[in-house]
Amino acid sequence: MVSPASPVLRIDRITRQFAPNIPPAVSAVSLDLPLGELLAMLGPSGCGKTTLLRLIAGFETPQSGTIEIAGQTVAGSGKWLPPERRSVGMVFQDYALFPHLTVYQNVAFGLQKHQKPAELVKQRVQESIALVGLEGMEQRYPHQLSGGQQQRVALARALAPYPSLVLLDEPLSNLDIQVRLRLRQELRDILKSAGTTAIFVTHDQEEALSIADRVAVMRQGHLEQIGTPEELYREPTSRFVAEFVTQANFLPAQRHADSWKTAIGSIPLTQTIAADSSDITTLERSILMIRQEDVQIQPHPQGEWIIRDRQFLGREYRYSLQNAIGETLVVRTAADRPLAVGSSVMAEVNSGLLRVFSEK
Known part of the structure; x- marks a missing residue:
């Protein structure tokens, strides 16, 4: 259990380099994420934001630095925990729903992996589906849902096991502009209603500023600036941030x-x-x-x-x-x-x- 005063996520000088002859994809990045905060990782393609998300999730291994989630070291200092033991929920860009499973079964999948009692699984699945506003659609399959509805199923599945941290990789990029604009506020409302601590990756500055409590701008593997949307827009500390965020x-x-x-x-x-x-x-x-x-x-x-x-x-x-x-x-x-x-x-x-x- 994380106390309100302790960060849910602590990253200390984390570095990931894929080959010795190219610059690190992530270079000496450090940040803390408090309980209940929504953080946007913003930056152009190739800046390292998705690699950092994968390092937190456990899909990539750092060369140096440490990652702590809910007070537990999950990477670095001689320790390594696989993704399934990190108390992290993941929402992928393409949703990654199982096409042969219903909405109910997709949401229940993560809970069943944790070997929860059947009655608790049923209760939590119903709560999660209600949280994302999909009551009555439990028996539908992914192909019977709109893109926005599929995204909500993926979010419900990530939230169902009560993870300490939810990671979202470009969660709205596959949706058309009108659905994307509507889901921005819905996504924030759902995460806030659940009391969730979350990081979402985006290259859309308007999306980052409208959803996040704080925004971390990345450039060439480095954390260029982190602050509230207002701070980044009004007080950019580098020309790169000024150009990328304020245009x-x-x-x-x-x-x-x-x-x-x-x-x-x-x-x-x-x-x-x-x-x-x-x-x-x-x-x-x-x-x-x-x-x-x-x-x-x-x-x-x-x-x-x-x-x-x-x-x-x-x-x-x-x-x-x-x-x-x-x-x-x-x-x-x-x-x-x-x-x-x-x-x-x-x-x-x-x-x-x-x-x-x-x-x-």
């Missing part, structure tokens, strides 16, 4: 006295902060991060920016702008009145503190 604009900036000279005008130094907390007054050149929603545009015949493209996104427009020297700017505005492609506009920053990255 912001990055403009060259040159310091002149007490301001930055940029393509969008002069920005006072007092309106900026260094992403790495260094002294911005020591920088002569930098890269200024401006979020798409933090720019205001107005039609003007002498405007320095030309609208090259406009996309209607429902509640907002996204404009792609370009100036005379080829610099680009992406802006999101409310969908109240569209501005014509090819028209000239003035652009100005309408936010408070902006983040600055050292020019490299």
